[in-house]
Amino acid sequence: MRGLRWRLILNGKSTGNQEVREAVHALREQGVTLEVRVTWEDGDAERYVAEAIEHGVDTIIAAGGDGTLSEVAETLAHRDETADALPSLGLVPLGTANDFATAAGIPDEPLQALQMILAQAARPLDLLRIDAEGDLWWCANVASGGFGTEVTVETDEGLKKVLGGLAYLVTGISRLGRIEPIRARLRTPDFSWEGGFIALGIGNGRQAGGGQVLCPEALVDDGLLDVTVIPELSGEVASTLAALVRGGKQGALEQVAERTRAPWVEIDADEPMTLNLDGEPVKARRFRIDCVASRLRMHLPLDSALLA
Structure with missing residues (x-):
């Protein structure tokens, strides 16, 4: 010592x-x-x-x-x-x-x-290494996009101090009537997806935006990204909210989520979109995210859920 x-x-x-x-x-x-x-x-x-x-x-x-x-x-x-x-x-x-x-x-x-x-x-x-049209970034936790990202970016700093993580929920509720899906194409070595999404998580860690569990099985030492896409929701907002209440937020998302695990993912969006890199918003139309295995060494609890 x-x-x-x-x-x-x-x-x-x-x-x-x-x-x-x-x-x-x-x-x-x-x-x-x-x-x-x-x-x-x-x-x-x-x-x-x-x-x-x-x-x-x-x-x-x-x-x-x-x-x-x-x-x-x-x-x-x-x-x-x-x-x-x-x-x-x-x-x-x-x-x-x-x-x-x-x-x-x-x-x-x-x-x-x-x-x-x-x-x-x-x-x-x-670690996640993000290439946003030539600009390089690194991220330790989760790169997130869509509705949750807009909530995180828009949440007032003063509100955060007063309410903590609850501030993100308050901001999110205020946006429920204006959720606009982001149209994009995602590709990994053995997975492709195209359409409109309301939430996207690319995880080394599991949650972002004050407790949104986007990548529930992600590990920080497996050399892979956990990718979660929440497609745009059909039907009335009221029915969506009813599903959230009945099953809990995570239960509702599980019914519609598209998930995969891969060493890299490429994103091509119709319009410039924002990826939130642990609080750092980065805007581009095209992203390439790679998992750089074992890039650092970190002290974590022996029984941490994030360790393989």
């Missing part, structure tokens, strides 16, 4: 979190050399990751929500070093929704999350 060097990259919105301060102090008392860096603007995570690697840090910990996790993961992923040569990755969930942490079973409390990182060896972690 002594001799470990950690670097915690903290989302600037959480600088006043007393539990994080106490957790950092507790780990230092246990002999971990743990330094904190705070992100305030674009490019901070990139600088802090480069600095940590230069300083020989063993583990880089993203302290924030899904966006902070993906930002740190992306800055590690596009470097030239192999996964074994890079610092391992940890997560202290401090965001509004914490979709990746929830699905992975990472503790909510900062001290428990840090203790888990200390106790569990890092495991291989796949």
Whole structure:
């Protein structure tokens, strides 16, 4: 334990979190050399990751929500070093929704999350690499599109602070009368689909947008993407809502969802569409998403549902 060097990259919105301060102090008392860096603007995570690697840090910990996790993961992923040569990755969930942490079973409390990182060896972690008409992006959790993506993008930051994940539901309800399907074609090595969809999930993780479980069986270490398409719904909105109430949201979606698992997927939409990459909206007509197997190493609970 002594001799470990950690670097915690903290989302600037959480600088006043007393539990994080106490957790950092507790780990230092246990002999971990743990330094904190705070992100305030674009490019901070990139600088802090480069600095940590230069300083020989063993583990880089993203302290924030899904966006902070993906930002740190992306800055590690596009470097030239192999996964074994890079610092391992940890997560202290401090965001509004914490979709990746929830699905992975990472503790909510900062001290428990840090203790888990200390106790569990890092495991291989796949990442999504997204080519949006020549622009390259990385994503650790879920690339989502359609109605849920519009809800996530449109949800007010102030509403998130007050209501947490419930904010996405409130925003979603306000949009129910104006769900416009997105017309697109999807292709994988052995699957093709064409039509209008209201929701799309391409998962390394399982859920996005404050608890929408789009890829219920996704694993982060199987080298494959879990692809879920929810086609446009026929009939009146009222009957759709009745199905949601009777079977629960997930039960209703299961009846209409198209699913496959593949190492890559290509999307060709009739009009520019938005993919939400863990809070980062990217707009294009054509996307190529690849699963880059074992790109990083991450500390996860031994019994995490996301591990094969």
